[in-house]
Amino acid sequence: MRSIGSFYVNNDDLNACADLLRRADPERFLATMAAPVAARKLLFPLYAFNAEVVRAPWVTEESMIAEMRLQWWRDVLEEIRAGGPVRRHEVATPLGDVLDDEATGLLDDLILARRWDAYRDPFEDAAAFDDYLLKTSGHIMWTCARALGADNAAQATVMDVGYAHGLGNFLRAVPALEQAGRIPLVDGRAEAVKDLTKEALRRLSSARLARDMIPAGARVALLPAWKTSAVLHRAMDRPSRVGQGALDISPMRSRVMLMARAGTGRW
Numbered sequence: 001m002r003s004i005g006s007f008y009v010n011n012d013d014l015n016a017c018a019d020l021l022r023r024a025d026p027e028r029f030l031a032t033m034a035a036p037v038a039a040r041k042l043l044f045p046l047y048a049f050n051a052e053v054v055r056a057p058w059v060t061e062e063s064m065i066a067e068m069r070l071q072w073w074r075d076v077l078e079e080i081r082a083g084g085p086v087r088r089h090e091v092a093t094p095l096g097d098v099l100d101d102e103a104t105g106l107l108d109d110l111i112l113a114r115r116w117d118a119y120r121d122p123f124e125d126a127a128a129f130d131d132y133l134l135k136t137s138g139h140i141m142w143t144c145a146r147a148l149g150a151d152n153a154a155q156a157t158v159m160d161v162g163y164a165h166g167l168g169n170f171l172r173a174v175p176a177l178e179q180a181g182r183i184p185l186v187d188g189r190a191e192a193v194k195d196l197t198k199e200a201l202r203r204l205s206s207a208r209l210a211r212d213m214i215p216a217g218a219r220v221a222l223l224p225a226w227k228t229s230a231v232l233h234r235a236m237d238r239p240s241r242v243g244q245g246a247l248d249i250s251p252m253r254s255r256v257m258l259m260a261r262a263g264t265g266r267w
Contacts, residue, residue: 014041016090017048024051028224034262035220042147043221045094049073050140052091053110057117066118070111077104077111103143110139122183129186134159137166144221150214157210158222160203161267164232165225167200168247171235175245190239197236204229211266219265226261227254
């Protein structure tokens with residue numbers, strides 16, 4: 001395997017962000033490596049931040065400690081928003097060069113949504129579940145798209161893809177969540193799972209029709225969703241796959257799909 005420095009931009013912090021992402025979120029890592037080098041400089045800090053926030057509630061069984069870890073990242077965002085010095089950290093430091101005020105607000109909402117992961121309470125209702133998907137998967141995707149030049153006209157399109165991507169990943173995580181003593185779905189019946197996936201596929205189809213709203217250079221922000229459609233269709237066709245942890249596609253098919261998506265700019 002080549003060393004980190006042989007294929008990343010020449011910056012220690014960005015190299016650290018890339019290595020963290022490779023270990024913590026290999027799918028976003030692969031999607032980022034399929035993006036132009038200039039885009040990676042923006043995507044690696046954002047995705048590394050997301051990976052740190054995602055794992056913060058899961059490295060401890062103590063909800064209060066999880067809250068403290070999430071608060072640490074909220075404090076980082078506040079330092080960036082204030083425009084003053086940002087604490088020295090391999091992710092926080094380069095993150096400060098990427099975010100504007102709107103982006104810090106989006107990511108703060110993302111952290112607040114991730115508080116659900118720190119507790120064992122189920123989602124209150126379907127609206128709460130949708131809000132979670134939009135503020136987690138949707139907000140990181142929209143923040144990345146904005147950083148790469150997308151304007152507000154593209155927001156609804158990007159958020160639709162983010163919702164679909166978030167649901168696909170969440171359904172893949174259901175067995176692990178249940179093993180951890182969680183109640184992941186508001187309604188786990190087969191028909192309810194089908195309804196969820198139909199809505200996500202509808203959003204994905206709508207986003208594809210509006211693809212031209214997203215500047216070409218910003219479309220790599222949607223590349224992490226390269227296999228979302230396939231995963232959702234597997235869940236819709238056979239909802240029992242969710243509980244069985246059998247939603248993923250083969251590694252070979254996944255690689256081919258990523259190369260195709262990267263080459264065409266489609267998702």
